[in-house]
Amino acid sequence: MPPALLLVDDDPDVLLAARLALAELGCPLLEAATPADALQALAEHEVAVVLLDLNFRRGDTDGREGLALLARLQRAQPALVVVVVTAHAGVGLAVQAMQQGAADFVAKPWSNERLRATVRQALALHATRHEAERARRQAAELGQPPAGSAGPREAPHGLIGESSAIAHVRALIDRVAPTDANVLVLGENGTGKELVAAALHRASARADGPLVTVDMGAVPATLFDSELFGHRRGAFTDARSDRVGRIAAADGGTLFLDEIGNLPLALQPRLLAVLERRLVTPVGSDRPLPVDLRVVSATNLRRDTLADERQFRADLLWRLNTVEIHVPPLRQRRQDVPLLAEHFLQLYARKYGRPLRGFSEAAQRAMAAHDWPGNVRALRHAVERAVVVCAGARIGPEDLALAAPARRAADGTSAAEAADDTAPEAANGGGGEDLNLERVERRVVERALALHAWNISLAARELGLSRAALYRRMQRHGL
Numbered sequence: 417m418p419p420a421l422l423l424v425d426d427d428p429d430v431l432l433a434a435r436l437a438l439a440e441l442g443c444p445l446l447e448a449a450t451p452a453d454a455l456q457a458l459a460e461h462e463v464a465v466v467l468l469d470l471n472f473r474r475g476d477t478d479g480r481e482g483l484a485l486l487a488r489l490q491r492a493q494p495a496l497v498v499v500v501v502t503a504h505a506g507v508g509l510a511v512q513a514m515q516q517g518a519a520d521f522v523a524k525p526w527s528n529e530r531l532r533a534t535v536r537q538a539l540a541l542h543a544t545r546h547e548a549e550r551a552r553r554q555a556a557e558l559g560q561p562p563a564g565s566a567g568p569r570e571a572p573h574g575l576i577g578e579s580s581a582i583a584h585v586r587a588l589i590d591r592v593a594p595t596d597a598n599v600l601v602l603g604e605n606g607t608g609k610e611l612v613a614a615a616l617h618r619a620s621a622r623a624d625g626p627l628v629t630v631d632m633g634a635v636p637a638t639l640f641d642s643e644l645f646g647h648r649r650g651a652f653t654d655a656r657s658d659r660v661g662r663i664a665a666a667d668g669g670t671l672f673l674d675e676i677g678n679l680p681l682a683l684q685p686r687l688l689a690v691l692e693r694r695l696v697t698p699v700g701s702d703r704p705l706p707v708d709l710r711v712v713s714a715t716n717l718r719r720d721t722l723a724d725e726r727q728f729r730a731d732l733l734w735r736l737n738t739v740e741i742h743v744p745p746l747r748q749r750r751q752d753v754p755l756l757a758e759h760f761l762q763l764y765a766r767k768y769g770r771p772l773r774g775f776s777e778a779a780q781r782a783m784a785a786h787d788w789p790g791n792v793r794a795l796r797h798a799v800e801r802a803v804v805v806c807a808g809a810r811i812g813p814e815d816l817a818l819a820a821p822a823r824r825a826a827d828g829t830s831a832a833e834a835a836d837d838t839a840p841e842a843a844n845g846g847g848g849e850d851l852n853l854e855r856v857e858r859r860v861v862e863r864a865l866a867l868h869a870w871n872i873s874l875a876a877r878e879l880g881l882s883r884a885a886l887y888r889r890m891q892r893h894g895l
C-alpha cells in the first residue's frame with residue numbers, strides 16, 4: 417500500500433471536491449476535520465503528503481490555527497510534505513507557511529489540474545525524502561551509526577569483530593586514513609573491503625568530500641571512457657548532454673575502484689595516465705581538468721595473480737598499492753562469527769519486527785563449523801533469512817539453511833568441492849531429477865559462485881545477471 421494523502425479541512429464540500437479531483441492519482445486518501453483528527457491519522461497511517469487548509473476552521477481568517485497545526489504535523493513526522501491551501505487573498509499567509517516548512521501552496525478556488533500537479537510533485541518530494549532517509553539509515557547500518565548508538569566493538573569503523581586480524585585492519589585504517597596514500601584493499605568477496613574503503617574515507621581529511629564508487633567489473637569496455645572521464649555533449653551519437661565522469665565527480669574526495677582486478681589489460685593504461693597526471697579529459701573535449709582525489713581500490717584477486725603482468729600492469733599496481741590492507745576470509749577469523757551473527761540478528765529482528773531471543777546452541781555450533789565461502793555477506797544473508805523464517809523464539813540450524821558444503825566442510829571437505837557436488841538427489845529424497853525451480857536456481861547460483869571462487873562479477877557474468885541481481889538471488893537463497 418503506498419503512503420497516503422491526508423486532506424485536512426472542516427468543510428465537507430471542500431473535502432469532497434478535493435477527493436474527486438485527486439482520485440485519479442491512485443494513492444489512498446484520508447480525511448480529517450480537526451487538528452486532533454489530523455494528528456491521529458498521522459499516528460495510525462503512513463502519510464506522505466498533507467493538504468492542509470490554513471483557514472480550516474470556518475470564520476478563521478488569520479490562519480493561526482492552521483499554522484500551529486502545520487508546526488505540530490512537522491514535529492510529528494519530519495519527512496512529511498505539507499501543501500497548504502489558502503483563500504485566494506491569502507498569499508501572504510501561504511508565504512508565511514512556506515517559511516515555516518510547507519512545501520507548496522494552492523489558492524482557492526483551485527484548478528483541478530493545478531491541484532493534481534502540485535500534489536504529484538509533493539508525492540515525488542516525499543519519495544525523495546523517504547529515499548534519503550533510507551540511505552541515511554543504510555549508511556548507519558553499514559558502519560556510520562549515529563553518535564552514541566554504536567556497539568562497543570563496532571564504532572567508529574563499522575567493522576565488527578574482535579579477532580586480532582580485524583583489530584589489525586582497524587589499526588591500519590587509523591594509521592593510513594589521515595595520509596593521502598593510495599590504498600589497495602585485498603580480500604575475498606564479502607569480507608568487508610567496501611566497508612574498509614568507506615572507513616578510510618570517513619577517517620580522512622576528505623571526509624566532507626564525495627566518496628565515489630566505480631565497479632570496474634561492471635563498466636563495459638565500450639563505455640569505459642565516458643563513464644570514468646565523462647563526455648561533452650555531441651561527442652558521440654547518444655551524448656545528448658554533458659556528462660560528468662566518475663573521476664571528476666570524486667574531486668575533493670575519494671575514488672573507490674571496486675573489483676580493480678577485473679579492469680581489462682587494454683584499458684589499464686588509460687586509468688594509469690589519469691592517476692599519474694591527475695588530469696582528466698572528457699570524451700569530445702580537448703581541455704584536461706585537474707582532479708584532486710585519493711584512490712582506494714579493492715580486489716578479490718590474490719596478490720600473486722595481481723603481480724602477474726599478463727593480467728595487471730606493474731606500473732598501475734605500483735600507483736594503486738602505496739599501502740595494502742588485507743582483509744582475511746571469515747574462516748580464518750572464526751572468533752568474529754558470533755559477534756557478527758548477533759549484530760545482524762539485532763539488525764534484522766528490528767527491521768522485520770521479530771523479537772527473537774538469539775541463536776540455539778546447535779545454530780551457534782553450525783555457524784562456527786561453517787566454512788563461509790561467501791564470507792560476512794553470506795553470514796548476513798543467512799541470518800536475515802533465518803530471522804524471516806524462524807518460527808520459534810530462538811534461531812535454529814534449520815532456519816539458517818547453511819548450504820550443504822558448510823555442513824560437509826565441518827568434516828573436512830573443501831567448500832568448492834562440496835558446492836560442486838551438491839547432488840539433486842539430496843533435495844528430492846534420492847530418486848529422479850529434481851526440477852524444483854527454486855532449488856535448481858540455488859544450485860546453479862552456487863555452482864557459478866564456486867566456479868569463480870565467489871567472485872561476484874565473474875559469477876554474475878557467467879549467469880547473465882547484473883551484480884545487483886545476483887546479490888538479490890544470493891540473499892533469497894541465504895548464500
Ligand SMILES: Nc1ncnc2c1ncn2[C@@H]1O[C@H](COP(=O)(O)OP(=O)(O)OP(=O)(O)O)[C@@H](O)[C@H]1O
Nearest residue numbers: 558574575576605606607608609610611792793872
Ligand atoms: N566486519 C564487518 N562488520 C560488519 N559488517 C560487515 C563486516 N564485514 C562485512 N560486513 C558486511 O558484509 C557485507 C559485505 O561487505 P562488503 O560489501 O564490504 O564486502 P566486499 O569485500 O567489498 O565484497 P565484494 O568483493 O563482493 O564487493 C556488507 O553487508 C557489509 O556491511
